[in-house]
Amino acid sequence: MRYRAIFLASLALLGGCSAVPQARAPQKSTVTRSTQTFTPRPEARQCLASLGATRAAFTPLPDQNYGAGCSRVNTVQLASLQGDQARLALANLGPVACPLAETLAGWARFGVDRAARQILGSPLVRIETMGGYACRNVAGTSRRSAHATANAVDVTAFILADGRRISVLNGWSGASAAERRFLTTIHASACKRFGTVLGPAYNAAHRDHLHLELSGSAFCR
Ligand SMILES: [Zn+2]
Structure with a gap:
């Protein structure tokens, strides 16, 4: 009963999410397999609720400490974000910290989707x-x-509804003035939301992507 209550509380909390944490079956000697469970900490739950309010689809992940300065705390697996008119798919994105996911959701909708149109x-x-x-x-x-x-x-890269694919690698200094303007515009809007934004103008290691990070203070290159 207690586990069901936790599950339902998670369900109510996460509202718009596509998935909720799985409740663990009570440990009994006859149970040979059980699903992993966790209960997000209060500060994590607040971010998950805010992320849910953006209508992102995501799965909260249990914290992991890998040692050697590597860990995942309060992370989510994002399935999609919400644009002005339609859902925004994400390719190849693994776990990201919840506050980063929330900022990404705002940038994708108000910075990128609107600039694309x-x-x-x-x-x-x-x-x-x-x-x-x-x-x-x-x-x-x-x-x-x-x-x-x-x-x-x-x-x-960014895929548009008309099929166009605008990549940082080809578009940043590419032949299309509109695509160059689109990329510099979304780079500038990222700088208003993230603490650190690094793109092709920073160094050769960033010629093919925008590095977006919450920490830092208006480090925009
Ligand atoms: Zn990076």
């Missing part, structure tokens, strides 16, 4: 990424990357 005349339908969590250092340093705590996401 205003500048390119077609709404956004899909965002391609190179993932979120990765236990690694900042390239060329011995310092852990924000990716090592699921606090950064690398965005590589």
Whole structure:
């Protein structure tokens, strides 16, 4: 009964989510298999509720500490985000911290989807990424990357409803003035929402993606 109450509380809390944490079956000697369970901490639940309010579809994930500066705390697996008129699909995005997911949801809708319609005349339908969590250092340093705590996401390309694919690699300095303007516009809008934004203008390691991270103070390159 207690487990059912937890499950229903999670269901009520997460409202618009596509998935909810699974309740664990009571431990008995006859039980040979059980699903993993967890109850998000109060501060995590607040973010999950805010993310649900954006109408993102996601699954909350249990915290994991991998050691060596790598961990996943209060992370979610995003299935999709909500644009102005339609859902926005996500490609290749692994676990990301909930506050980062919430900021990504706002940028995708109000920064990217609207810029796509205003500048390119077609709404956004899909965002391609190179993932979120990765236990690694900042390239060329011995310092852990924000990716090592699921606090950064690398965005590589945008698919529009008319089929166009605008990639950072080909579009940033590409032949189309409209696509260049679209990419510089969404880069600028990312700088208003994220603490650190790194793109092709920063260095060659970022020629094919925008690195978006909450931490930092208006570091926009
Ligand atoms: Zn990155």
